[in-house]
Amino acid sequence: MTRILVVDDEPHARKDLQINLQADRYVVDVAADGRQALVEAISNPPDAVILDLGMPQTEGHRVLQALRAWSKVPIIVVSTRSDADEKVAVLDAGADDYVTKPFAMKELLARLRAVLRRRSRAEPSRTIAHIGEWTIDLNSSTVHRADNDGDRLRLTPTEWNVLEILLRHPPGKLVTSRQILRHVWGPGHENKTHYLRIYFASLRRKLEPDPASPRYLLTEPGMGYRFEP
Incomplete structure (x- = not known):
């Protein structure tokens, strides 16, 4: 059986979540x-874990940090705080998803199923990814057509670095713009989101079957990007 930890200081909210989760077995x-x-x-x-940010004694942010210090368990943060900067900070700290209160229970349950699916299909040592007709080998840093190993696609070093950090994360997991910018360009570049718009546009032109309607390299406006296989 799948075990869920609900962390919320409001007794009514805690009980409501418990009843609905138990009803879903x-x-x-x-x-x-x-x-x-x-x-x-x-x-x-x-x-x-379903974690409320507004916790007494040990605040939700600290709980998130403490869990991430030793565990890769999927964490969905729920909070009344709807500010985009707050959401990005929580996702940067290691949360897998963020749901603003009040929320529809069926939405939260759907998001829970999604993070559990991503966890079950995540491949920690994944070295191969597929985008349309292209096969990306993360070990050899090469991109070639799936049906023709000799037909290779050239990516610039920066394009490769941007693509690699996205593909190294579990499929479907949001990677924030700040994470990518810090990883590729280094500290101090976290607000230069126009860099990512340029490079993702270039990657889509090269990899996506229809760059205008991307299927694999997806943007979450104001938050970041995700790879959907």
Whole structure:
């Protein structure tokens, strides 16, 4: 059975989540504060965590950081805070998704299923990815047509670095613009999002069957990018 840890200081919200998750046949552990959440996560390792940011004792951000220090468990953050900068900061810190309160329960459950699917199909040592007719080999840093190993596509070093960080993450996982900019261009470049618009446009022209309607290299406006296989 799939185990979910719900961390929320509001008893009604916590109970509502527990009932709905159990109705979907999940095993549910609950925690009313950050300290209890960390104890539960260590004692009964969950398959996913639903984490409220506004926690007493140990604030939600610190719980997220503490979990990420030793665990790759999928974490969905729920919060009344809807500011885009807040969402980006939480995703940069390691959350897998962010849902703003109030939310429809069916939306949260759908997002939970999505992060669990990504976890189950993630390949930690994945070295091959496919975008349309192209096969990308992350070990050899080459791109060639799937049906013709000799027909290779040339990417610039920067195009390759941008593409590689996206493909090194689990399929479907959002990678924030700040993460990509920091990884490729270094600290101090996190706000230069126009760089990414230029390079993703170039990558789509080279890789996507229809660059105007990308199928694989997707933009999440104001947040980042994701690779959908």
